[in-house]
Amino acid sequence: MRLISRHTVLFPNAEDVGSHLTYNDTHIEIRGDAGVIAQNRWAWNTEALDNGASRSSTRITWRAPERVRGDSESSVAIEPVLCPGLNIYTNATEKHECLRMVENPVYQSVHKESFTQMADWLPSEYDTSFIKWDEVNCDYDITILNKTLEINEWCPIENEKVIEFTKPIYVNQSEVGLFYVDFHDDKDINLGGLRCTWDSVGVIENCQKTMLMYMPAHVVATTPMSIHLEKPVGLHPNLVINLENYTSCEIQCDYFAYLQLPVDLFIDRFQSGPVSIFGQQDLEQPEYRLQNNSWGSESLFILEAGKINEINLHSRYVSPAPNSSYKSVAFNAMIFKACDSNTEEVVRNPFYSKGLGYEAFFTPDTVFNHMRSTSIGVDIPVVDTSHYNTTRFATLGCIIFSMIYLFLRVFTKR
Known part of the structure; x- marks a missing residue:
């Protein structure tokens, strides 16, 4: 079972890439600042993910309610716009009665405000214990396709916070991209920067200038x-x-x-x-x-x-x-x-x-x-039940008093 990790850091400006970067033979360190966003992707069996479009799939998304997001360029360059809270979508045919899912012709879905149920949907055969889940500051987009798994995480790197990238022994292949937005409009995004890879023993083998141009799906x-x-x-x-x-x-x-x-x-x-x-x-x-x-x-x-x-x-x-x-x-x-x-x-x-x-x-x-x-x-x-008994007995008392009064009036006249 292969685990591939890919990490991307997006900086506001070109000069930020060099000024916030330190490295040695095995590690890359990034110092955070305002507007810096990191994407971490972990993928198990990615070859199955690429050719399983018609198979049953589950998508889990989490959009942190309190997360402070950057400007429009950094927001759309490397991350989508997710629905708030926890959302679970699946096109599997089996029913999930305990989750009270909503069904439509494309998928079943459930929406929650709490992050706690997300882990219940991850396949147990994959070890995700190394991931430091952060539901307060990070957004997540997870795909489970035919028992394969891909986890995407987007987090801001706060001022002066330092994050470290290396190739752990349990990762088969790893790379890091350090980019800035060189050009951006409603139709195209052009990123410039560096892309670094590790060899099989965890030594950085190559860092080269890279340029990416693509069309964003979200603006x-x-x-x-x-x-x-x-x-x-x-x-x-x-x-x-x-x-x-x-x-x-x-x-x-x-x-x-x-x-x-x-x-x-x-x-x-x-x-x-x-x-x-x-x-x-x-x-x-x-x-x-x-x-x-x-x-x-x-x-x-x-x-x-x-x-x-x-x-x-x-x-x-x-x-x-x-x-x-x-x-x-x-x-x-x-x-x-x-x-x-x-x-x-x-x-x-x-x-x-x-x-x-x-x-x-x-x-x-x-x-x-x-x-x-x-x-x-x-x-x-909401109906307030704190005075329920008082209201009930008062109402009953009024009814009894009214009946007695009516009877007295009727029989007194006779």
Whole structure:
């Protein structure tokens, strides 16, 4: 079983590569700074990953909620835009009833806010104990394809933090790339820098100048667009997406909203007209009757450029609780423009590949221009049970008193 590791460090400027680098015969050390991002990739049996497109696969992604991400160039150069939180997608035919997965024609999925369940999905035959998982500062994109495994990790290297690269004995092949963005626009990224490799005994055998040019699949807008809940927020939250300053001149492009809703919220497909919606869609049931059915729903809407778009959400009745007035829930909203590139270049990105998730609803040559990705909170009213007995006996007392009063009035008149 072969393990191949590839590490990439992206610097903001060309001069940063040399000023933040020290090395000897076996080790490379990088000193962190603002805007420096590292990608670590570990791949087991990579030859099987390359030719198994039609086989069952599982994709696990984690987008750290509190991670501070760099500018748009560094963000899109070596990492994709993932959905917030923990997301597990699989196109395997077996059911996972305990996970309450949402099914669509392409895959089954589950969304969690916690990182803890991720390790349960990793194949036990692979030793990943050397990986220092960091759910606070790092994002992860993991592919399990026909019992093979590829783990991608993206982390910022903070100011003055020093990271070390070498070839451990358990790694069969290892390389490090140290790059900066030489040129960048909406269609192409050109990276310049160094690429170093180790020989079989762990000695650096070669470092050479390298230039990479490729087409990004994800582009991040420098100015996020406006998205908010209309005030006041009641039992039927109204999501407002302002596209008044955006045009639709490109025939091959459309604007979309992708929502991940917890079971506490739902969309009436007959009212809002999504392009697709999967998961919990019952219009009548309360939240506590559906908790064991699925984690919620995912939906995709096409938006109209040049105007304000609205998506009507609905909240379910939630379980009564003592000393509570509201239950706070959150949902994820991704707003992006998807464009057909009509070229295979977009699938040749050396740093990430498309997989299951919202990308699966589009063609492989689609380029995503991300305008906003955010988590939005909603407070749902809760019946307070702390005074349940007082209310029950007071109500019963009023009923008994009213009956006695009515009987007295009726028989007194006679």
